[in-house]
Amino acid sequence: MATYLGFDFGTGRVGVAVGDAVTGTARALTTVAPRDWAAIDGLIAEWAPAALVVGLPLAEDGGEQPLTARTRRFARALAQRSRLPVYTCDERYSSLAADSALRARDGRTPAGNDAEAARIILEQWLSQADTTATPPQPPS
Secondary structure: OOEEEEEEOOOOOEEEEEEEOOOOOEEEEEEEOOOOHHHHHHHHHHHOOOEEEEEEOEOOOOOEOHHHHHHHHHHHHHHHHHOOOEEEEEOOOHHHHHHHHHHHHHOOOOOOOHHHHHHHHHHHHHHHOOOOOOOOOOOO
């Protein structure tokens, strides 16, 4: 069963989720600091994912915004460090969806919805991706 880790990158926090292709579902794991590579490396070692998925923040019109370039750099760093395929997934409205899901489940929205947003991003990618295809090779 192929396991995947999803990331919701932010300048203050990075939400992390884990999911699998068999069920097409994911669950929120944790939140880490953007440059806490020891924690990120530890999660990758623990879960041994087939690939990583990073939510790509795009503007409402689909164009890039200031955080998009930083997120792409984070995705490249993940690929170089992990030597795993890294995919990006349009994450527009994932934070709003995370707020809504948490409010429905808990009756309130906690301050940090980053891991829940990572769950939503990963489930969206799993529903759209052909996870049986040969993934791209990580950079040399």
